[in-house]
Amino acid sequence: MRLLMVEDEHDIQSFLQQALAEAGYSVDVAPDGRAAETLAKNNKYDILIVDLGLPDQDGITLITRLRQLGVQAPVLILSARRSIDDRVRGLEQGGDDYLTKPFALAELLARLRNLLKRNAPPGSELTRLRVQDLELDLLRREAIRSGQTLQLTPQEFVLLEYLCRNAGRVVTRSMILDKVWGMRIQPDTNVVDVHIYRLRGKVDGNGQAPLIRTLRGVGYVLQDR
Amino acid sequence: MSSRTGKPPIHSAAWRISLWATLAFTCGTIVVFIFLDRFVANDIQRRSDAWLSGEVEVLGDVAERTPNDALYNRVVGEVAELASREVPEKSASQEAPNDSVFFIQADKNGALKLWVGAGDGQERLQAIQAYKLGASGPVSIRVRGYTTPFRVASDTMGDGARVYLGLSERDQRRVILNLRVRFFVLWLSLVLLGFAIVFFTSRRTLSHVRNITDAASHIGESDLKMRVPTSSRNDEISQLGDTLNRMLDRIENSVHQLHTITDSLAHDLRSPLTAIRGKLETSLALQDAEQAEPVVAAIEELDRLTDFLNKSLDVAEAKADALRLNPGPIDLDELLRSTIDLYEPSMNERGIRIRLHSAAPVQIVGDAGLIHRMVANLFDNELKHLPSGCSVDIYLQKHEEEARLTLRDNGPGFDPDVREQLFTKAVKGKRSSGHGLGLAFVDAVVRAHSGRVRADNMEAGGASIVLSLPLAAHEPEPMPTARAG
Numbered sequence: 001m002r003l004l005m006v007e008d009e010h011d012i013q014s015f016l017q018q019a020l021a022e023a024g025y026s027v028d029v030a031p032d033g034r035a036a037e038t039l040a041k042n043n044k045y046d047i048l049i050v051d052l053g054l055p056d057q058d059g060i061t062l063i064t065r066l067r068q069l070g071v072q073a074p075v076l077i078l079s080a081r082r083s084i085d086d087r088v089r090g091l092e093q094g095g096d097d098y099l100t101k102p103f104a105l106a107e108l109l110a111r112l113r114n115l116l117k118r119n120a121p122p123g124s125e126l127t128r129l130r131v132q133d134l135e136l137d138l139l140r141r142e143a144i145r146s147g148q149t150l151q152l153t154p155q156e157f158v159l160l161e162y163l164c165r166n167a168g169r170v171v172t173r174s175m176i177l178d179k180v181w182g183m184r185i186q187p188d189t190n191v192v193d194v195h196i197y198r199l200r201g202k203v204d205g206n207g208q209a210p211l212i213r214t215l216r217g218v219g220y221v222l223q224d225r
Numbered sequence: 226m227s228s229r230t231g232k233p234p235i236h237s238a239a240w241r242i243s244l245w246a247t248l249a250f251t252c253g254t255i256v257v258f259i260f261l262d263r264f265v266a267n268d269i270q271r272r273s274d275a276w277l278s279g280e281v282e283v284l285g286d287v288a289e290r291t292p293n294d295a296l297y298n299r300v301v302g303e304v305a306e307l308a309s310r311e312v313p314e315k316s317a318s319q320e321a322p323n324d325s326v327f328f329i330q331a332d333k334n335g336a337l338k339l340w341v342g343a344g345d346g347q348e349r350l351q352a353i354q355a356y357k358l359g360a361s362g363p364v365s366i367r368v369r370g371y372t373t374p375f376r377v378a379s380d381t382m383g384d385g386a387r388v389y390l391g392l393s394e395r396d397q398r399r400v401i402l403n404l405r406v407r408f409f410v411l412w413l414s415l416v417l418l419g420f421a422i423v424f425f426t427s428r429r430t431l432s433h434v435r436n437i438t439d440a441a442s443h444i445g446e447s448d449l450k451m452r453v454p455t456s457s458r459n460d461e462i463s464q465l466g467d468t469l470n471r472m473l474d475r476i477e478n479s480v481h482q483l484h485t486i487t488d489s490l491a492h493d494l495r496s497p498l499t500a501i502r503g504k505l506e507t508s509l510a511l512q513d514a515e516q517a518e519p520v521v522a523a524i525e526e527l528d529r530l531t532d533f534l535n536k537s538l539d540v541a542e543a544k545a546d547a548l549r550l551n552p553g554p555i556d557l558d559e560l561l562r563s564t565i566d567l568y569e570p571s572m573n574e575r576g577i578r579i580r581l582h583s584a585a586p587v588q589i590v591g592d593a594g595l596i597h598r599m600v601a602n603l604f605d606n607e608l609k610h611l612p613s614g615c616s617v618d619i620y621l622q623k624h625e626e627e628a629r630l631t632l633r634d635n636g637p638g639f640d641p642d643v644r645e646q647l648f649t650k651a652v653k654g655k656r657s658s659g660h661g662l663g664l665a666f667v668d669a670v671v672r673a674h675s676g677r678v679r680a681d682n683m684e685a686g687g688a689s690i691v692l693s694l695p696l697a698a699h700e701p702e703p704m705p706t707a708r709a710g
Contacts, residue, residue: 011500015507053492080495082488082538083549102499102531105506155566181567184594185601186532189608194571217509217521 001025001116002043006036006062007051007078012101016049019105025112033057033065040066045073047116052079052088060087063096074115076108095119106170106219113169131167131224134203134211136160143203150202155180159199163212163222172219196220239428247420254412265404269397270376274363277378280308281390285380288330288339288388298339301330305341308390325393327375329353333385342391344370353377353389365394373398433462441469449477480547487538494534502527536662539595543669550592550673554697557587557621557628560600565619568604576613583621587628588697591674599670602663603632603690611636615687623696627676630692638682647680667692 003025007013013029020027028043030036033056040048048071052059063075077088080101092098095118097111129136135144141157143150152160159180163171173192177183196212204210213221284305291300305328327342329350340346352368356377363378375391382388433456440453452473455466502524509520542548565581572579589596607617611634620631639647648668664680667690671678676694683689 009496009500012496012503015500015503018507019503080492080499082491082535083484084551101495102502102527105503177567181563183563183567183597183601185598186528186535187601187605188529188532189571189605191567191571191608194574195567198570216517217524218506 001047002045003027003047003049003112004030004036004039004043004045004073005049006030006033006054006059007049008032008053008055009051012051016108019109023109023112031055033059033062036062037065037069040071041069045071047073047112048075049112050075050077052077052081052085060085060091063091074119076111076115078103104172104174104218106172107175110166110169110171110175129161129164131164131222132211133208134164136164145203146206146208148206152199152202156195156199156202159195160203163220167222168224170215170219170221175219237428237431239424239431242427243420243424246423247416250419251416254415258408258412261408262401262405266397266401269400273376273392273397274378277363277376277390277392281378281380281388284308284328284390285382285388288386289382289384301339302328302341305390325395327389327391329389329391331387331389338386349391350389353379353391366391430462434465437462437466437469441473444473449473449480480545483542483545483547484549487542491534491538495531498527498531498534533662536666540662540665540669543673546672548595548669548673550595552590553593555589555591555593555596557589557630557694558583558585560597561619561621561630564597564600564604568608571608572617575608575611576615577608577611578616579607579619580616581619581621583619585623587621587623589628589674589694590697591694595670595673599667602667606663607632607634607636624693626696627693628696630694632690633683633687634689635685635687638686638688639680641682648678 001024003020005013005016005020005027007016007029008031013031017027017029025047028039028045030039033054036050048063048066050059050063054062059077059079063077075091075096077091077096077098078101079088079098084098088098095115097115099108099111127138129138133146136142136157137144138161141154143152143157143160159176162176162179174184174186176192177185177187193214196214200210200212203212211222213223215221284301287304288301291297308326308328324343327344327346327349328339329337329342329346330339331350331354332338335350335354337346337350340349342349349368353366356364356366363376365374366377367374371393373393373395375393377389377391379387379389433454437453440451444451444453452470453466455470456463505520505524505527509517509524512520539548561581561583565579569579611617615634615636617632617634620629620633622629622631647664668678671692671694674694676692678690678692680688680690
């Protein structure tokens with residue numbers, strides 16, 4: 001996967017480059033709009049990360065120009081601004097995504113994956129999910145581990161489903177809040193942890209190998225191996 | 226031209242102005258009318274008196290010169306009859322002309338000598354003699370059987386006999402009445418016309434003012450970029466519009482300045498925060514569990530700092546009524562149910578019971594992000610401050626045009642020291658562990674949505690927070706929700 005990152009802050013550039021490389025992307029970095037245009041003209045990228053506050057021009061202007069140049073790749077917009085511009089909303093509806101600084105790396109990676117998936121040809125909808133010895137029947141809303149049906153509340157099932165869909169990858173608390181409860185909030189209490197704790201009691205309860213792992217300071221991961 | 230605000234015209238300023246203007250006009254014209262009436266009446270009186278005096282002199286002269294023979298009565302009577310035909314202001318349709326004029330000749334003893342006119346001469350003479358007429362001008366005398374008095378002039382002849390000439394005031398009065406009726410009709414139509422003109426012009430003028438008011442109040446609620454309508458005429462109304470627009474320019478400028486400041490502050494702090502967080506996260510992957518602990522704590526501190534920064538800037542903007550909203554339809558009932566769903570396990574863990582009392586969807590229009598954070602804030606507050614064994618009751622009702630959300634607990638209540646300034650930034654109780662922005666943020670969000678929030682300790686103990694937010698104006702159209710499943 002080739003990725004073009006347009007970001008002028010050197011500190012952010014360096015850690016993002018490292019993290020993205022570790023996640024398997026081959027990354028080109030442009031420090032400003034003009035360099036980004038040159039790179040985009042000469043190379044074909046699968047996905048772009050564009051910061052809104054560039055030194056030579058506005059990020060939105062750059063995206064519009066790149067689209068005119070025929071760049072079709074989806075864009076993840078990064079912004080340190082407080083309000084979301086209407087033009088960003090427009091881009092969001094056009095299939096691009098938006099992330100506010102500061103962000104968790106796990107969330108950035110998840111959004112990149114989503115953008116790539118959205119632009120891929122649609123595959124058949126899954127009706128069953130399987131992670132190790134855990135199996136989810138999405139139609140009957142049933143979870144079975146090692147042949148035993150788990151007694152889950154509907155909300156717990158949604159949470160487990162979300163973890164399963166992202167098996168092997170880190171999900172943060174704010175991603176869980178957004179996708180499971182539909183809220184973009186930042187509670188200063190450990191409400192999500194309690195839900196995970198309860199779910200873990202049911203999924204990993206019978207002395208089996210723990211599936212749900214906590215990565216402190218980062219989030220949770222459902223282990224797929 | 227019905228009022229757009231649906232207000233009956235009776236309560237409008239145009240109505241009041243027209244009423245007062247008409248009242249002033251009416252009083253003025255009444256004074257003028259009374260003056261004119263007096264003037265005309267006096268003039269008519271004067272003219273008829275002059276005629277009477279002249280005529281009675283002529284008749285006296287004729288009576289004196291006519292030889293006192295058998296023809297005397299006939300000659301004098303004839304002359305008097307002729308004189309009565311020349312009565313001023315006489316109506317043409319008068320059926321019995323004689324009863325408006327009479328002539329009496331009395332001898333020096335006061336006995337009736339000659340009578341020309343309708344009715345009984347003797348009676349008339351007695352009525353006149355009762356008034357003791359002097360030599361000076363004519364006098365009004367009431368006569369039995371006549372509603373209008375007679376104007377009577379007299380003349381004394383050489384032998385001490387007297388002649389009297391009487392003229393009914395009926396004709397003058399009729400003339401004056403005619404004048405009055407015509408004047409009244411004219412006056413009434415003038416007053417009504419004046420009222421209508423004043424009412425419609427002031428209403429037209431004031432409708433410009435109302436347009437400006439409507440536009441200005443709309444601007445206050447939504448978009449500072451809009452301006453009130455102005456016209457090219459350089460009158461007071463357009464000056465009002467121009468002044469308002471200049472004021473709006475300044476407000477927009479100030480708000481824009483504030484946004485620039487908060488944006489650049491946010492940007493300048495968020496960029497380094499992003500870099501630090503990123504570096505901490507990447508280094509976390511390299512550490513083993515024991516060494517990771519301080520890094521994890523640092524990341525959590527950083528997230529709290531970010532949250533504090535966001536809330537501070539929101540509160541600052543809201544205090545200046547400059548919080549930027551992205552409004553959309555929100556069902557508070559649904560929001561509360563999913564928030565309770567999220568918080569209930571944590572509350573149970575701490576031995577706190579939570580109950581929702583809400584029967585039906587309650588739709589408001591608001592910024593989903595801010596409203597969600599505000600509600601989460603209220604729940605965080607309860608979760609952090611309630612001791613084990615307490616309970617929280619949440620009521621959601623529609624109350625007139627408002628959605629009313631009430632949170633009641635049976636905990637220790639608010640710290641009495643800070644109760645007065647609960648919604649002030651950075652005020653917190655001694656037991657509180659937060660950064661003291663919680664309720665200030667709640668207040669900021671509610672105010673930005675034109676609502677109110679009240680917090681108090683209940684008499685029975687425990688705290689109560691009541692939020693009122695305006696309900697959505699209409700049933701929301703089916704809109705695709707942006708929420709991902």
